[in-house]
Amino acid sequence: MDIALKVWRQKNSQTPGKMVDYKLSDISPDMSFLEMFDVLNEDLSHKGEEPVAFDHDCREGICGSCSMYINGRPHGPQTGTTTCQLHMRSFNDGDTIVVEPWRARAFPVLKDLIVDRDAFDRIVQAGGYVSVNTGSAPDANEILIPREVADEAMDAAQCIGCGACVAACKNASAMLFVAAKVSHLAVLPQGQAEHQLRAERMVAQMDAEGFGACSFTGACSVECPKSISLDHIARLNREYLGAKLASNNA
Amino acid sequence: MLDVLEEKETGTKLESKVPEGPLAEKWAKHKFNLKLVNPANKRKYEVIVVGTGLAGASAAAALAELGYNVKAFCFQDSPRRAHSIAAQGGINAAKNYQNDGDSVFRLFYDTIKGGDYRAREGNVHRLAEVSVNIIDQCVAQGVPFAREYGGALANRSFGGSQVSRTFYARGQTGQQLLLGAYSALSRQVANGKVKLYPRTEMLDLVIEGGKARGIITRNLVTGKIESHSAHAVLLCTGGYGNVFYLSTNAMGSNVTAAWRAHKKGALMANPCFTQIHPTCIPVKGNYQSKLTLMSESLRNDGRVWVPKTKEIAEKVRKGEIKAKDIKEEDRDYFLERRYPSFGNLVPRDVASRNAKNVCDEGRGVAPTGLAVYLDFADAIKRDGRKVIEAKYGNLFEMYEKIVDDDPYETPMKIYPAVHYTMGGLWVDYNLMTNVPGLYALGEANFSDHGANRLGASALMQGLADGYFVIPYTLGDYLATIGPADKIAVTHPAFKEAEQNVQDTIARMLAIKGEKTAEEFHRQLGHIMWEYCGMARNAEGLTKAKKMIQELKKEFWSNLRVTGTDLELNPALEQASRVADFIELGELMVDDALNRNESCGGHFREEYSTEDGEAKRDDENYTYVAAWEYKGPGQPEKLHKEELKFETVKLTQRSYK
Numbered sequence: 046m047d048i049a050l051k052v053w054r055q056k057n058s059q060t061p062g063k064m065v066d067y068k069l070s071d072i073s074p075d076m077s078f079l080e081m082f083d084v085l086n087e088d089l090s091h092k093g094e095e096p097v098a099f100d101h102d103c104r105e106g107i108c109g110s111c112s113m114y115i116n117g118r119p120h121g122p123q124t125g126t127t128t129c130q131l132h133m134r135s136f137n138d139g140d141t142i143v144v145e146p147w148r149a150r151a152f153p154v155l156k157d158l159i160v161d162r163d164a165f166d167r168i169v170q171a172g173g174y175v176s177v178n179t180g181s182a183p184d185a186n187e188i189l190i191p192r193e194v195a196d197e198a199m200d201a202a203q204c205i206g207c208g209a210c211v212a213a214c215k216n217a218s219a220m221l222f223v224a225a226k227v228s229h230l231a232v233l234p235q236g237q238a239e240h241q242l243r244a245e246r247m248v249a250q251m252d253a254e255g256f257g258a259c260s261f262t263g264a265c266s267v268e269c270p271k272s273i274s275l276d277h278i279a280r281l282n283r284e285y286l287g288a289k290l291a292s293n294n295a
Numbered sequence: 296m297l298d299v300l301e302e303k304e305t306g307t308k309l310e311s312k313v314p315e316g317p318l319a320e321k322w323a324k325h326k327f328n329l330k331l332v333n334p335a336n337k338r339k340y341e342v343i344v345v346g347t348g349l350a351g352a353s354a355a356a357a358l359a360e361l362g363y364n365v366k367a368f369c370f371q372d373s374p375r376r377a378h379s380i381a382a383q384g385g386i387n388a389a390k391n392y393q394n395d396g397d398s399v400f401r402l403f404y405d406t407i408k409g410g411d412y413r414a415r416e417g418n419v420h421r422l423a424e425v426s427v428n429i430i431d432q433c434v435a436q437g438v439p440f441a442r443e444y445g446g447a448l449a450n451r452s453f454g455g456s457q458v459s460r461t462f463y464a465r466g467q468t469g470q471q472l473l474l475g476a477y478s479a480l481s482r483q484v485a486n487g488k489v490k491l492y493p494r495t496e497m498l499d500l501v502i503e504g505g506k507a508r509g510i511i512t513r514n515l516v517t518g519k520i521e522s523h524s525a526h527a528v529l530l531c532t533g534g535y536g537n538v539f540y541l542s543t544n545a546m547g548s549n550v551t552a553a554w555r556a557h558k559k560g561a562l563m564a565n566p567c568f569t570q571i572h573p574t575c576i577p578v579k580g581n582y583q584s585k586l587t588l589m590s591e592s593l594r595n596d597g598r599v600w601v602p603k604t605k606e607i608a609e610k611v612r613k614g615e616i617k618a619k620d621i622k623e624e625d626r627d628y629f630l631e632r633r634y635p636s637f638g639n640l641v642p643r644d645v646a647s648r649n650a651k652n653v654c655d656e657g658r659g660v661a662p663t664g665l666a667v668y669l670d671f672a673d674a675i676k677r678d679g680r681k682v683i684e685a686k687y688g689n690l691f692e693m694y695e696k697i698v699d700d701d702p703y704e705t706p707m708k709i710y711p712a713v714h715y716t717m718g719g720l721w722v723d724y725n726l727m728t729n730v731p732g733l734y735a736l737g738e739a740n741f742s743d744h745g746a747n748r749l750g751a752s753a754l755m756q757g758l759a760d761g762y763f764v765i766p767y768t769l770g771d772y773l774a775t776i777g778p779a780d781k782i783a784v785t786h787p788a789f790k791e792a793e794q795n796v797q798d799t800i801a802r803m804l805a806i807k808g809e810k811t812a813e814e815f816h817r818q819l820g821h822i823m824w825e826y827c828g829m830a831r832n833a834e835g836l837t838k839a840k841k842m843i844q845e846l847k848k849e850f851w852s853n854l855r856v857t858g859t860d861l862e863l864n865p866a867l868e869q870a871s872r873v874a875d876f877i878e879l880g881e882l883m884v885d886d887a888l889n890r891n892e893s894c895g896g897h898f899r900e901e902y903s904t905e906d907g908e909a910k911r912d913d914e915n916y917t918y919v920a921a922w923e924y925k926g927p928g929q930p931e932k933l934h935k936e937e938l939k940f941e942t943v944k945l946t947q948r949s950y951k
Binding site: 056057073075076077079080083084087089090091093094095096098100101102103104105106107108109110125126130132134155156159161162163165166169170171172173174175176177178179180181182183184185186188189190191192195196198199202203205206229230233235236 | 353356357360371372373374375376378380381390392428430431432433434435436437439440441442443444445446447448464465467470471474477478479481482484485491493516545546547579580582583584585587588692693696697699762763766811813814855857858862863865866
């Protein structure tokens with residue numbers, strides 16, 4: 046396949062970036078999208094130009110590192126797929142592909158296609174856990190959890206923290222990310238003791254990081270590589286409202 | 296300089312510090328004998344944890360909960376991205392919830408036997424003991440393990456065992472366990488007890504007065520070289536499978552932290568013990584950057600086979616016929632045929648070797664000749680598609696995305712690939728290396744899996760080390776040295792190490808040659824896979840050693856790194872890691888050459904039984920080979936830790 050690329054190049058967070066054109070030939074349809082970038086980068090290195098910097102690690106769709114905005118969609122045209130699991134067979138010979146980093150105020154560009162997603166870590170630090178010290182747990186089967194409940198928790202818990210939801214949202218809201226964690230712990234008995242505090246604190250941190258408001262249009266869920274459902278945002282809203290009604294800070 | 300080594304020079308053997316007494320009482324007794332740090336004094340100590348996978352995140356969280364001040368480092372942009380996240384199948388624990396005859400002793404026994412009798416009894420028994428606590432802890436954190444309808448935890452079985460003791464969260468067990476540890480870590484960040492350093496790579500260890508004092512790091516965004524001092528340093532930096540270039544490891548997984556510690560005096564143990572996982576998606580083209588694992592749990596329901604004859608296989612490879620056209624009597628379910636009692640659930644090393652053998656016989660089914668079938672047709676007929684979908688849905692989906700083939704309709708094609716490294720930094724029973732104050736946890740150490748790791752045991756070991764071993768053993772060291780025994784980052788030892796790191800980076804950038812680090816890495820991988828992979832022999836290993844030495848020479852004269860040091864520069868990061876992989880590769884070859892026997896994942900063609908199984912030499916090789924770095928270009932010195940088997944009788948491993 047012959048492919049034309051338009052790629053966002055930006056030296057660092059202080060320097061303005063721009064789109065740069067590249068051409069690649071002999072691309073195999075069996076290559077992953079990132080392997081296509083490997084080929085481009087080897088070409089550039091041999092020409093003495095700097096390769097395109099992008100985040101990637103496991104290349105099996107689970108670590109959440111890869112984060113390319115491809116032809117106007119986070120992780121490209123396939124649903125339920127991370128960039129690393131996208132293959133060139135999803136494109137046609139002669140296509141022009143536009144590749145940008147995630148765009149959000151809370152995710153500043155560090156270089157080329159790499160953005161800073163520390164804001165997600167800080168949101169989890171605000172309350173995305175059960176406060177249990179090591180060694181103090183009862184026997185695992187003392188907490189019986191119906192299968193449907195465990196399944197529902199797992200549906201939410203499989204969020205990989207890539208940030209596609211933020212990149213897809215016109216407001217750059219992180220609601221789906223926050224909802225996935227709040228919902229995972231809210232449906233489980235282990236998460237009950239702190240469920241209100243958790244919702245309140247995580248939402249406050251999300252706002253403090255500069256993510257936008259949620260207008261429930263659902264682009265996040267459509268683009269989520271793990272297809273996390275909008276139901277979790279509904280649950281987050283319920284948790285948050287309950288927390289605010291019960292809280293002294295209401 | 297280093298206690299243990301000085302003893303060795305005078306003829307004393309490496310001291311494992313496994314306590315005396317009955318096997319089942321060793322750990323309890325040892326815990327009682329370890330010194331404690333009083334609660335008010337814990338805040339006077341600083342601990343560096345490098346790596347935030349299962350071992351690192353759990354250690355950092357558990358130590359911070361106790362009151363120590365922890366600095367946690369990872370090269371990824373977030374601790375949650377460490378490669379533990381990709382583990383699929385599950386985690387073992389001797390809960391015996393299934394009432395099928397499991398026990399701590401059986402898990403211990405299976406692990407020792409699975410490791411082909413090259414692991415320490417004491418360590419492995421402790422691992423089996425704390426396995427039950429791990430499940431309790433993870434459930435309390437909210438890890439959504441699979442459940443039965445009644446609400447109790449579900450189990451599945453895994454290779455190398457005849458009981459169901461594996462706990463799982465769909466095909467994403469590693470992800471859920473890591474997110475559990477990451478959440479515990481995040482809670483301690485919020486409490487101010489852990490300071491996180493993401494996108495920061497350790498490039499050297501600082502030793503002063505014979506003790507580990509801290510580390511030198513590079514900030515991967517700014518390129519700045521920095522010093523960090525502490526009372527102890529924990530390396531939780533994973534394995535070195537990427538020495539083979541193609542592996543199931545993440546692209547960033549590397550040996551640099553462990554290797555630099557090795558060059559500062561830490562012994563590297565059994566480096567040739569690598570695990571080749573039987574069920575991975577086969578290699579397709581030469582552009583390929585990594586291999587993808589298909590969980591071992593698939594062997595619970597999938598049947599492994601190839602055509603009975605070369606002629607039929609040839610037709611498959613040419614695309615003239617498909618798997619479903621091959622009649623039942625023309626199929627060879629070779630694992631079921633050769634190992635009737637374990638069948639498709641033989642341990643990984645056995646399954647891999649058998650797959651290689653049938654492909655070498657010309658019965659492979661991919662165009663490259665290097666693939667066997669993993670077939671779910673019978674399971675789907677027996678249980679229905681829905682049941683199979685519930686168990687393996689996400690794995691089937693992943694397979695389809697990569698291969699563009701539907702495993703519900705046609706059998707998967709699989710082939711072995713490098714997956715895990717049993718070797719690693721030598722540690723004693725306390726997980727301390729021979730350098731006082733330097734510890735190694737999880738895959739980064741060598742201690743628990745012998746020559747072959749059983750499935751679902753890596754997650755168990757990472758969390759055992761981090762949650763339940765290091766919180767006890769580290770205190771003993773810290774109480775012994777006292778809070779004042781620490782040096783500042785202004786100390787000349789730090790300045791000197793910083794300078795060395797800077798010089799090495801400058802040297803790489805100055806070469807301005809023709810070949811990228813990627814090309815060198817690929818070349819190294821070919822050498823390692825060809826001569827130090829699934830089957831090894833003295834001739835090939837000798838050849839490989841020479842090739843690696845030449846590659847190293849070329850690397851340092853013809854490397855091309857674009858960009859500069861004071862910026863985000865992935866090419867420089869890669870070059871720095873490949874330089875270490877090349878040196879490690881040579882040591883692996885030396886180790887494989889030294890071990891004139893076959894055991895577990897280390898298969899020397901010269902040493903096999905009549906029916907092609909690994910032939911151990913217990914008389915001469917029941918020891919841990921721990922290598923000491925002696926300077927650039929010098930051969931490394933071999934130290935031996937004799938393995939004592941007080942409980943288990945050494946026999947030839949049989950899964951027939």
